[in-house]
Structures are given as structure tokens and as C-alpha cells.
Amino acid sequence: MEFKGFKRRDGSTGTRNYVGVLSTVVCANEVTSRIASQVNGAAAFMHHQGCCQMPMDVTRVTQTLIGLGRNPNLSSVLLVSLGCESVVLQEVADAISESDKPVETVVIQEVGGAAQSVARGQLLAQEMVREASGIPRVSCPVSDLVLGLKCGSSDTTQGLVSNPALGIASDLVVGAGGTSILGEVTEFIGAEHLLVKHAKDETVANGILELVKRMESRVMAVGCDMRGGQPTGGNIKGGITTIEEKSLGAIAKAGSASIEAVYEYGVRPEAKGLVVMDSPGREPEILTGLAAAGSNLIAFSTGRGAPQGFPFVPVAKITGNERTWKTLRDHMDIYVGTVLEGTESLPEAGRRIFKELLEFASGKLTKAEISGYTDSMDIYVVGPVI
Amino acid sequence: MKIDAIGLHEKDNVATALRDIPAGEEALVGLLDTTLKVLIHEAIPYGHKFAVKGIVKGDEIFKYGEVIGRATSDIPLGTHAHIQNIESLRCRGDWEKKG
Numbered sequence: 001m002e003f004k005g006f007k008r009r010d011g012s013t014g015t016r017n018y019v020g021v022l023s024t025v026v027c028a029n030e031v032t033s034r035i036a037s038q039v040n041g042a043a044a045f046m047h048h049q050g051c052c053q054m055p056m057d058v059t060r061v062t063q064t065l066i067g068l069g070r071n072p073n074l075s076s077v078l079l080v081s082l083g084c085e086s087v088v089l090q091e092v093a094d095a096i097s098e099s100d101k102p103v104e105t106v107v108i109q110e111v112g113g114a115a116q117s118v119a120r121g122q123l124l125a126q127e128m129v130r131e132a133s134g135i136p137r138v139s140c141p142v143s144d145l146v147l148g149l150k151c152g153s154s155d156t157t158q159g160l161v162s163n164p165a166l167g168i169a170s171d172l173v174v175g176a177g178g179t180s181i182l183g184e185v186t187e188f189i190g191a192e193h194l195l196v197k198h199a200k201d202e203t204v205a206n207g208i209l210e211l212v213k214r215m216e217s218r219v220m221a222v223g224c225d226m227r228g229g230q231p232t233g234g235n236i237k238g239g240i241t242t243i244e245e246k247s248l249g250a251i252a253k254a255g256s257a258s259i260e261a262v263y264e265y266g267v268r269p270e271a272k273g274l275v276v277m278d279s280p281g282r283e284p285e286i287l288t289g290l291a292a293a294g295s296n297l298i299a300f301s302t303g304r305g306a307p308q309g310f311p312f313v314p315v316a317k318i319t320g321n322e323r324t325w326k327t328l329r330d331h332m333d334i335y336v337g338t339v340l341e342g343t344e345s346l347p348e349a350g351r352r353i354f355k356e357l358l359e360f361a362s363g364k365l366t367k368a369e370i371s372g373y374t375d376s377m378d379i380y381v382v383g384p385v386i
Numbered sequence: 387m388k389i390d391a392i393g394l395h396e397k398d399n400v401a402t403a404l405r406d407i408p409a410g411e412e413a414l415v416g417l418l419d420t421t422l423k424v425l426i427h428e429a430i431p432y433g434h435k436f437a438v439k440g441i442v443k444g445d446e447i448f449k450y451g452e453v454i455g456r457a458t459s460d461i462p463l464g465t466h467a468h469i470q471n472i473e474s475l476r477c478r479g480d481w482e483k484k485g
Contacts, residue, residue, distance in 0.1 A: 340392075
């Protein structure tokens with residue numbers, strides 16, 4: 001099986017061909033947004049970080065921006081900077097250029113204000129879009145897919161149908177030599193001892209346990225308990241009996257493949273196959289982290305209907321809830337309530353998700369892309385803001 | 387044919403109801419590419435589990451092919467499996483004890 005994608009000079013494969021307009025700091029967001037909104041083929045990435053943060057967070061933001069710039073769905077990158085932020089523009093630009101991708105920059109304080117920066121940026125972006133429009137889609141093997149996994153806004157069907165079905169699809173991607181990235185460390189808590197059974201070796205197992213410990217410690221440091229209150233009263237009323245059961249329902253979306261490696265947030269995997277990446281569960285941060293790690297496609301299982309997509313990575317929404325499918329038409333992409341209706345078995349639904357994901361990879365648009373529900377992204381930072 | 391409940395792995399000894407199932411009805415359980423029928427002996431609400439194999443006190447409860455808890459009393463075939471007869475095996479913070 002294969003899909004049609006864009007080959008990049010660094011050997012990676014994109015499923016889209018955007019010019020990325022990336023804000024280096026929150027203060028550059030308005031200019032970033034205004035440039036991209038008037039250039040067809042440009043996609044804006046905005047966030048709320050980049051300054052007045054601890055050094056380790058400035059480093060995190062810098063590395064994430066580099067990862068985003070290197071994402072294979074971008075043909076070229078326009079970086080928009082204010083000029084006084086903590087993030088070092090040249091560092092980001094140079095690192096993205098190393099992947100043999102054209103990079104331009106606009107510095108608002110140098111150009112002289114938003115209006116002129118927007119004009120300069122639009123003219124630059126237009127040229128880059130024109131250049132990019134000549135790049136054709138070519139046949140690519142499934143092994144070129146880097147599939148980000150996400151679930152959220154859960155209901156009863158998610159852990160029973162859409163997550164397990166996505167897990168089957170993820171196994172097919174991995175089986176064909178592709179990569180699947182599992183984040184959402186939050187959801188491991190309570191079943192991490194079961195998740196590590198899938199780890200390739202003890203190093204990977206310990207890496208996973210370390211991510212859980214780190215997140216849980218951070219939460220305990222502010223006096224909260226992520227484990228003790230789970231499952232919630234609402235979960236119990238809905239039928240979830242133990243924290244193991246709840247977490248397994250989430251982990252099911254990663255299928256049964258062996259976990260090959262563990263990575264920090266936004267780091268591009270060297271390993272193929274199923275990998276774990278540090279991230280929280282919240283959409284802005286995890287979608288950004290998956291994109292920075294090089295995901296060229298994201299599959300998002302949702303029972304109640306979460307609307308978020310990402311500016312330049314297609315996010316395909318999968319639901320097993322009939323009401324969600326019918327009433328949130330502007331957000332849903334793949335329906336697997338067929339399993340509950342008896343018209344399809346779970347394995348059949350999983351195989352169909354895989355097929356449909358290849359169609360989305362090849363250019364079929366997701367609803368989040370069509371409706372432009374991609375503005376509210378952010379970068380996962382952990383330290384204080386000062 | 388519409389299924390009444392779903393099982394996720396051959397190892398599972400519970401299945402989850404996809405509708406409210408009254409006592410006395412036969413539930414059609416979808417298990418991967420097959421189905422099986424289980425006579426329900428007590429009302430099972432939507433989203434709740436019931437035993438698809440006889441479970442005795444102390445048995446591990448399997449869902450997704452993994453252990454989700456342990457039976458604190460017998461759970462006969464077709465009866466409700468939930469907090470009244472299942473306990474979690476994961477205590478809070480037990481990774482701390484391992485050091």
C-alpha cells in the first residue's frame with residue numbers, strides 16, 4: 001500500500017505542502033496571523049511562549065520551533081520575530097535551513113511595526129508559495145508515514161470502539177514500517193505497569209516509568225493527586241471500575257505493537273515503529289509536540305467531539321458515537337459506530353481507518369482543515385512565567 | 387446485526403454493555419470477528435460490564451487482554467461486574483515504595 005506525498009530534500013515525506021509562517025514569540029502572533037490569512041497556501045503557527053521564561057523553557061520553545069520548521073508538511077518557512085524576545089531567531093532559522101529548506105525572516109521591530117511587517121511577510125510568503133506550488137505529489141510507501149496519536153473529549157464509546165479501532169490502524173502503519181507516536185503521559189497513569197509490558201527492552205520501560213513519575217511529581221508538588229481521584233465519580237457512574245481500566249481504554253489507541261523508544265517532547269524519533277513521546281493530554285500542546293516531532297498525519301479519536309486541528313498537519317477525527325457523527329458534522333472525519341450497529345467488526349473498522357488515513361495523507365482534506373479550526377496552539381512549558 | 391455488548395480480547399472475562407440490558411435478555415456480544423450470546427441475569431446499564439466467563443472471588447478481571455482488577459466476590463456469568471465486586475490492583479503511589 002502507498003500514499004501520494006511530497007518528498008523533501010532531507011528525505012522526509014510530507015502529506016501537505018504549506019509555507020509555514022511561524023511566530024517565534026507571543027508578541028509576533030498578530031503579524032503572523034495577518035500574513036498567513038492573506039496568502040493562500042500559507043499556514044500560521046501561533047503560541048503563547050518565547051519570552052520571560054526560565055532557560056529550560058526558552059530552550060524547549062526554541063527546539064520546538066526548529067522541529068516545527070523541519071516538519072515535512074512545510075515546503076519552506078517564514079519566521080516572524082518581534083526582535084527582543086528570549087528565543088534567538090538566528091538559531092531557529094539556521095537549524096531549519098540545515099534541513100535544506102528555504103527560510104525567510106521578518107523582525108517587527110527592525111521592519112518598523114505591524115503594518116509594514118505584514119506587507120513584507122506577505123510578499124515573501126507569496127514567492128515561497130509560488131515556488132512550492134511546483135512540487136508534485138509522488139507515490140510514497142506507508143513506511144514514510146509518521147502518525148501522531150491522540151484521543152480526547154471522551155465518552156463511553158471511545159475506550160470501547162474508536163480507540164481500539166485506531167490501535168488496529170496504528171498496528172498496520174507500524175507493520176508496514178511506519179512510525180506511530182503516542183503521547184499523553186497523563187493517560188498512562190494507573191496502567192503504566194501494563195504499558196511497559198509492550199516496551200522493547202528495560203531501557204524503554206524505565207523511560208516510560210520515568211515520564212510518568214516526572215509528571216506525577218510535578219502535580220504532587222502543587223498539592224494535587226492524579227491517581228487517587230481516578231476513576232472519577234462520573235466515570236464510575238458510567239461503568240469504569242478501576243484506574244487500570246480507564247487508562248487501558250486510552251492506551252488502546254496505540255495498538256499492540258512493541259514500543260521501540262521514548263522521546264522528550266517534540267523530539268523527532270530516529271526509531272521506526274511505535275514510540276512514546278512526553279506530552280500532556282491538552283490539544284494545543286500535544287498537537288504541537290507531535291508536529292514538532294515530525295508527524296505528517298495525526299489521528300484523533302473522540303467520543304464527544306473535540307474540534308481542534310493543527311495548522312499544517314491534517315488531524316483526522318474518528319468517532320464511534322452516532323450523535324457526535326451526525327450533529328458535529330463540521331468536525332468529524334471517520335465514523336466507526338458501525339461496530340456498535342453490527343455492520344462492521346472492530347478489526348474491519350480498524351482496517352478501514354488505516355485505508356482512510358492513507359486517503360487523508362494523499363490530499364483528502366479533514367474537516368479541521370476545511371473549517372480552519374487550527375488557531376489555538378501552544379508549546380508545552382513547565383516552568384514559571386516571570 | 388446490532389450488538390448489545392462488546393468484548394475486546396479473547397482473554398477478557400468481561401464485556402461492556404452498549405445499551406441498558408434488562409435481566410432475562412440474551413445479549414449478543416461482539417468479540418473481534420466473532421459474536422457470542424450471554425444470558426443476562428441482572429440489569430446491566432449502558433457502559434457497564436458483565437461477566438462473559440464464570441469468575442470466582444480472587445480471579446483477575448481481564449479487559450483489553452490485560453488485568454484491570456481482581457474479583458472481591460464471585461461474579462457468575464451474565465451478572466454485573468463493577469465496584470461492588472472488583473477492586474483495583476494499583477494503590478496510589480506504590481511506585482514510590484519500589485524506590
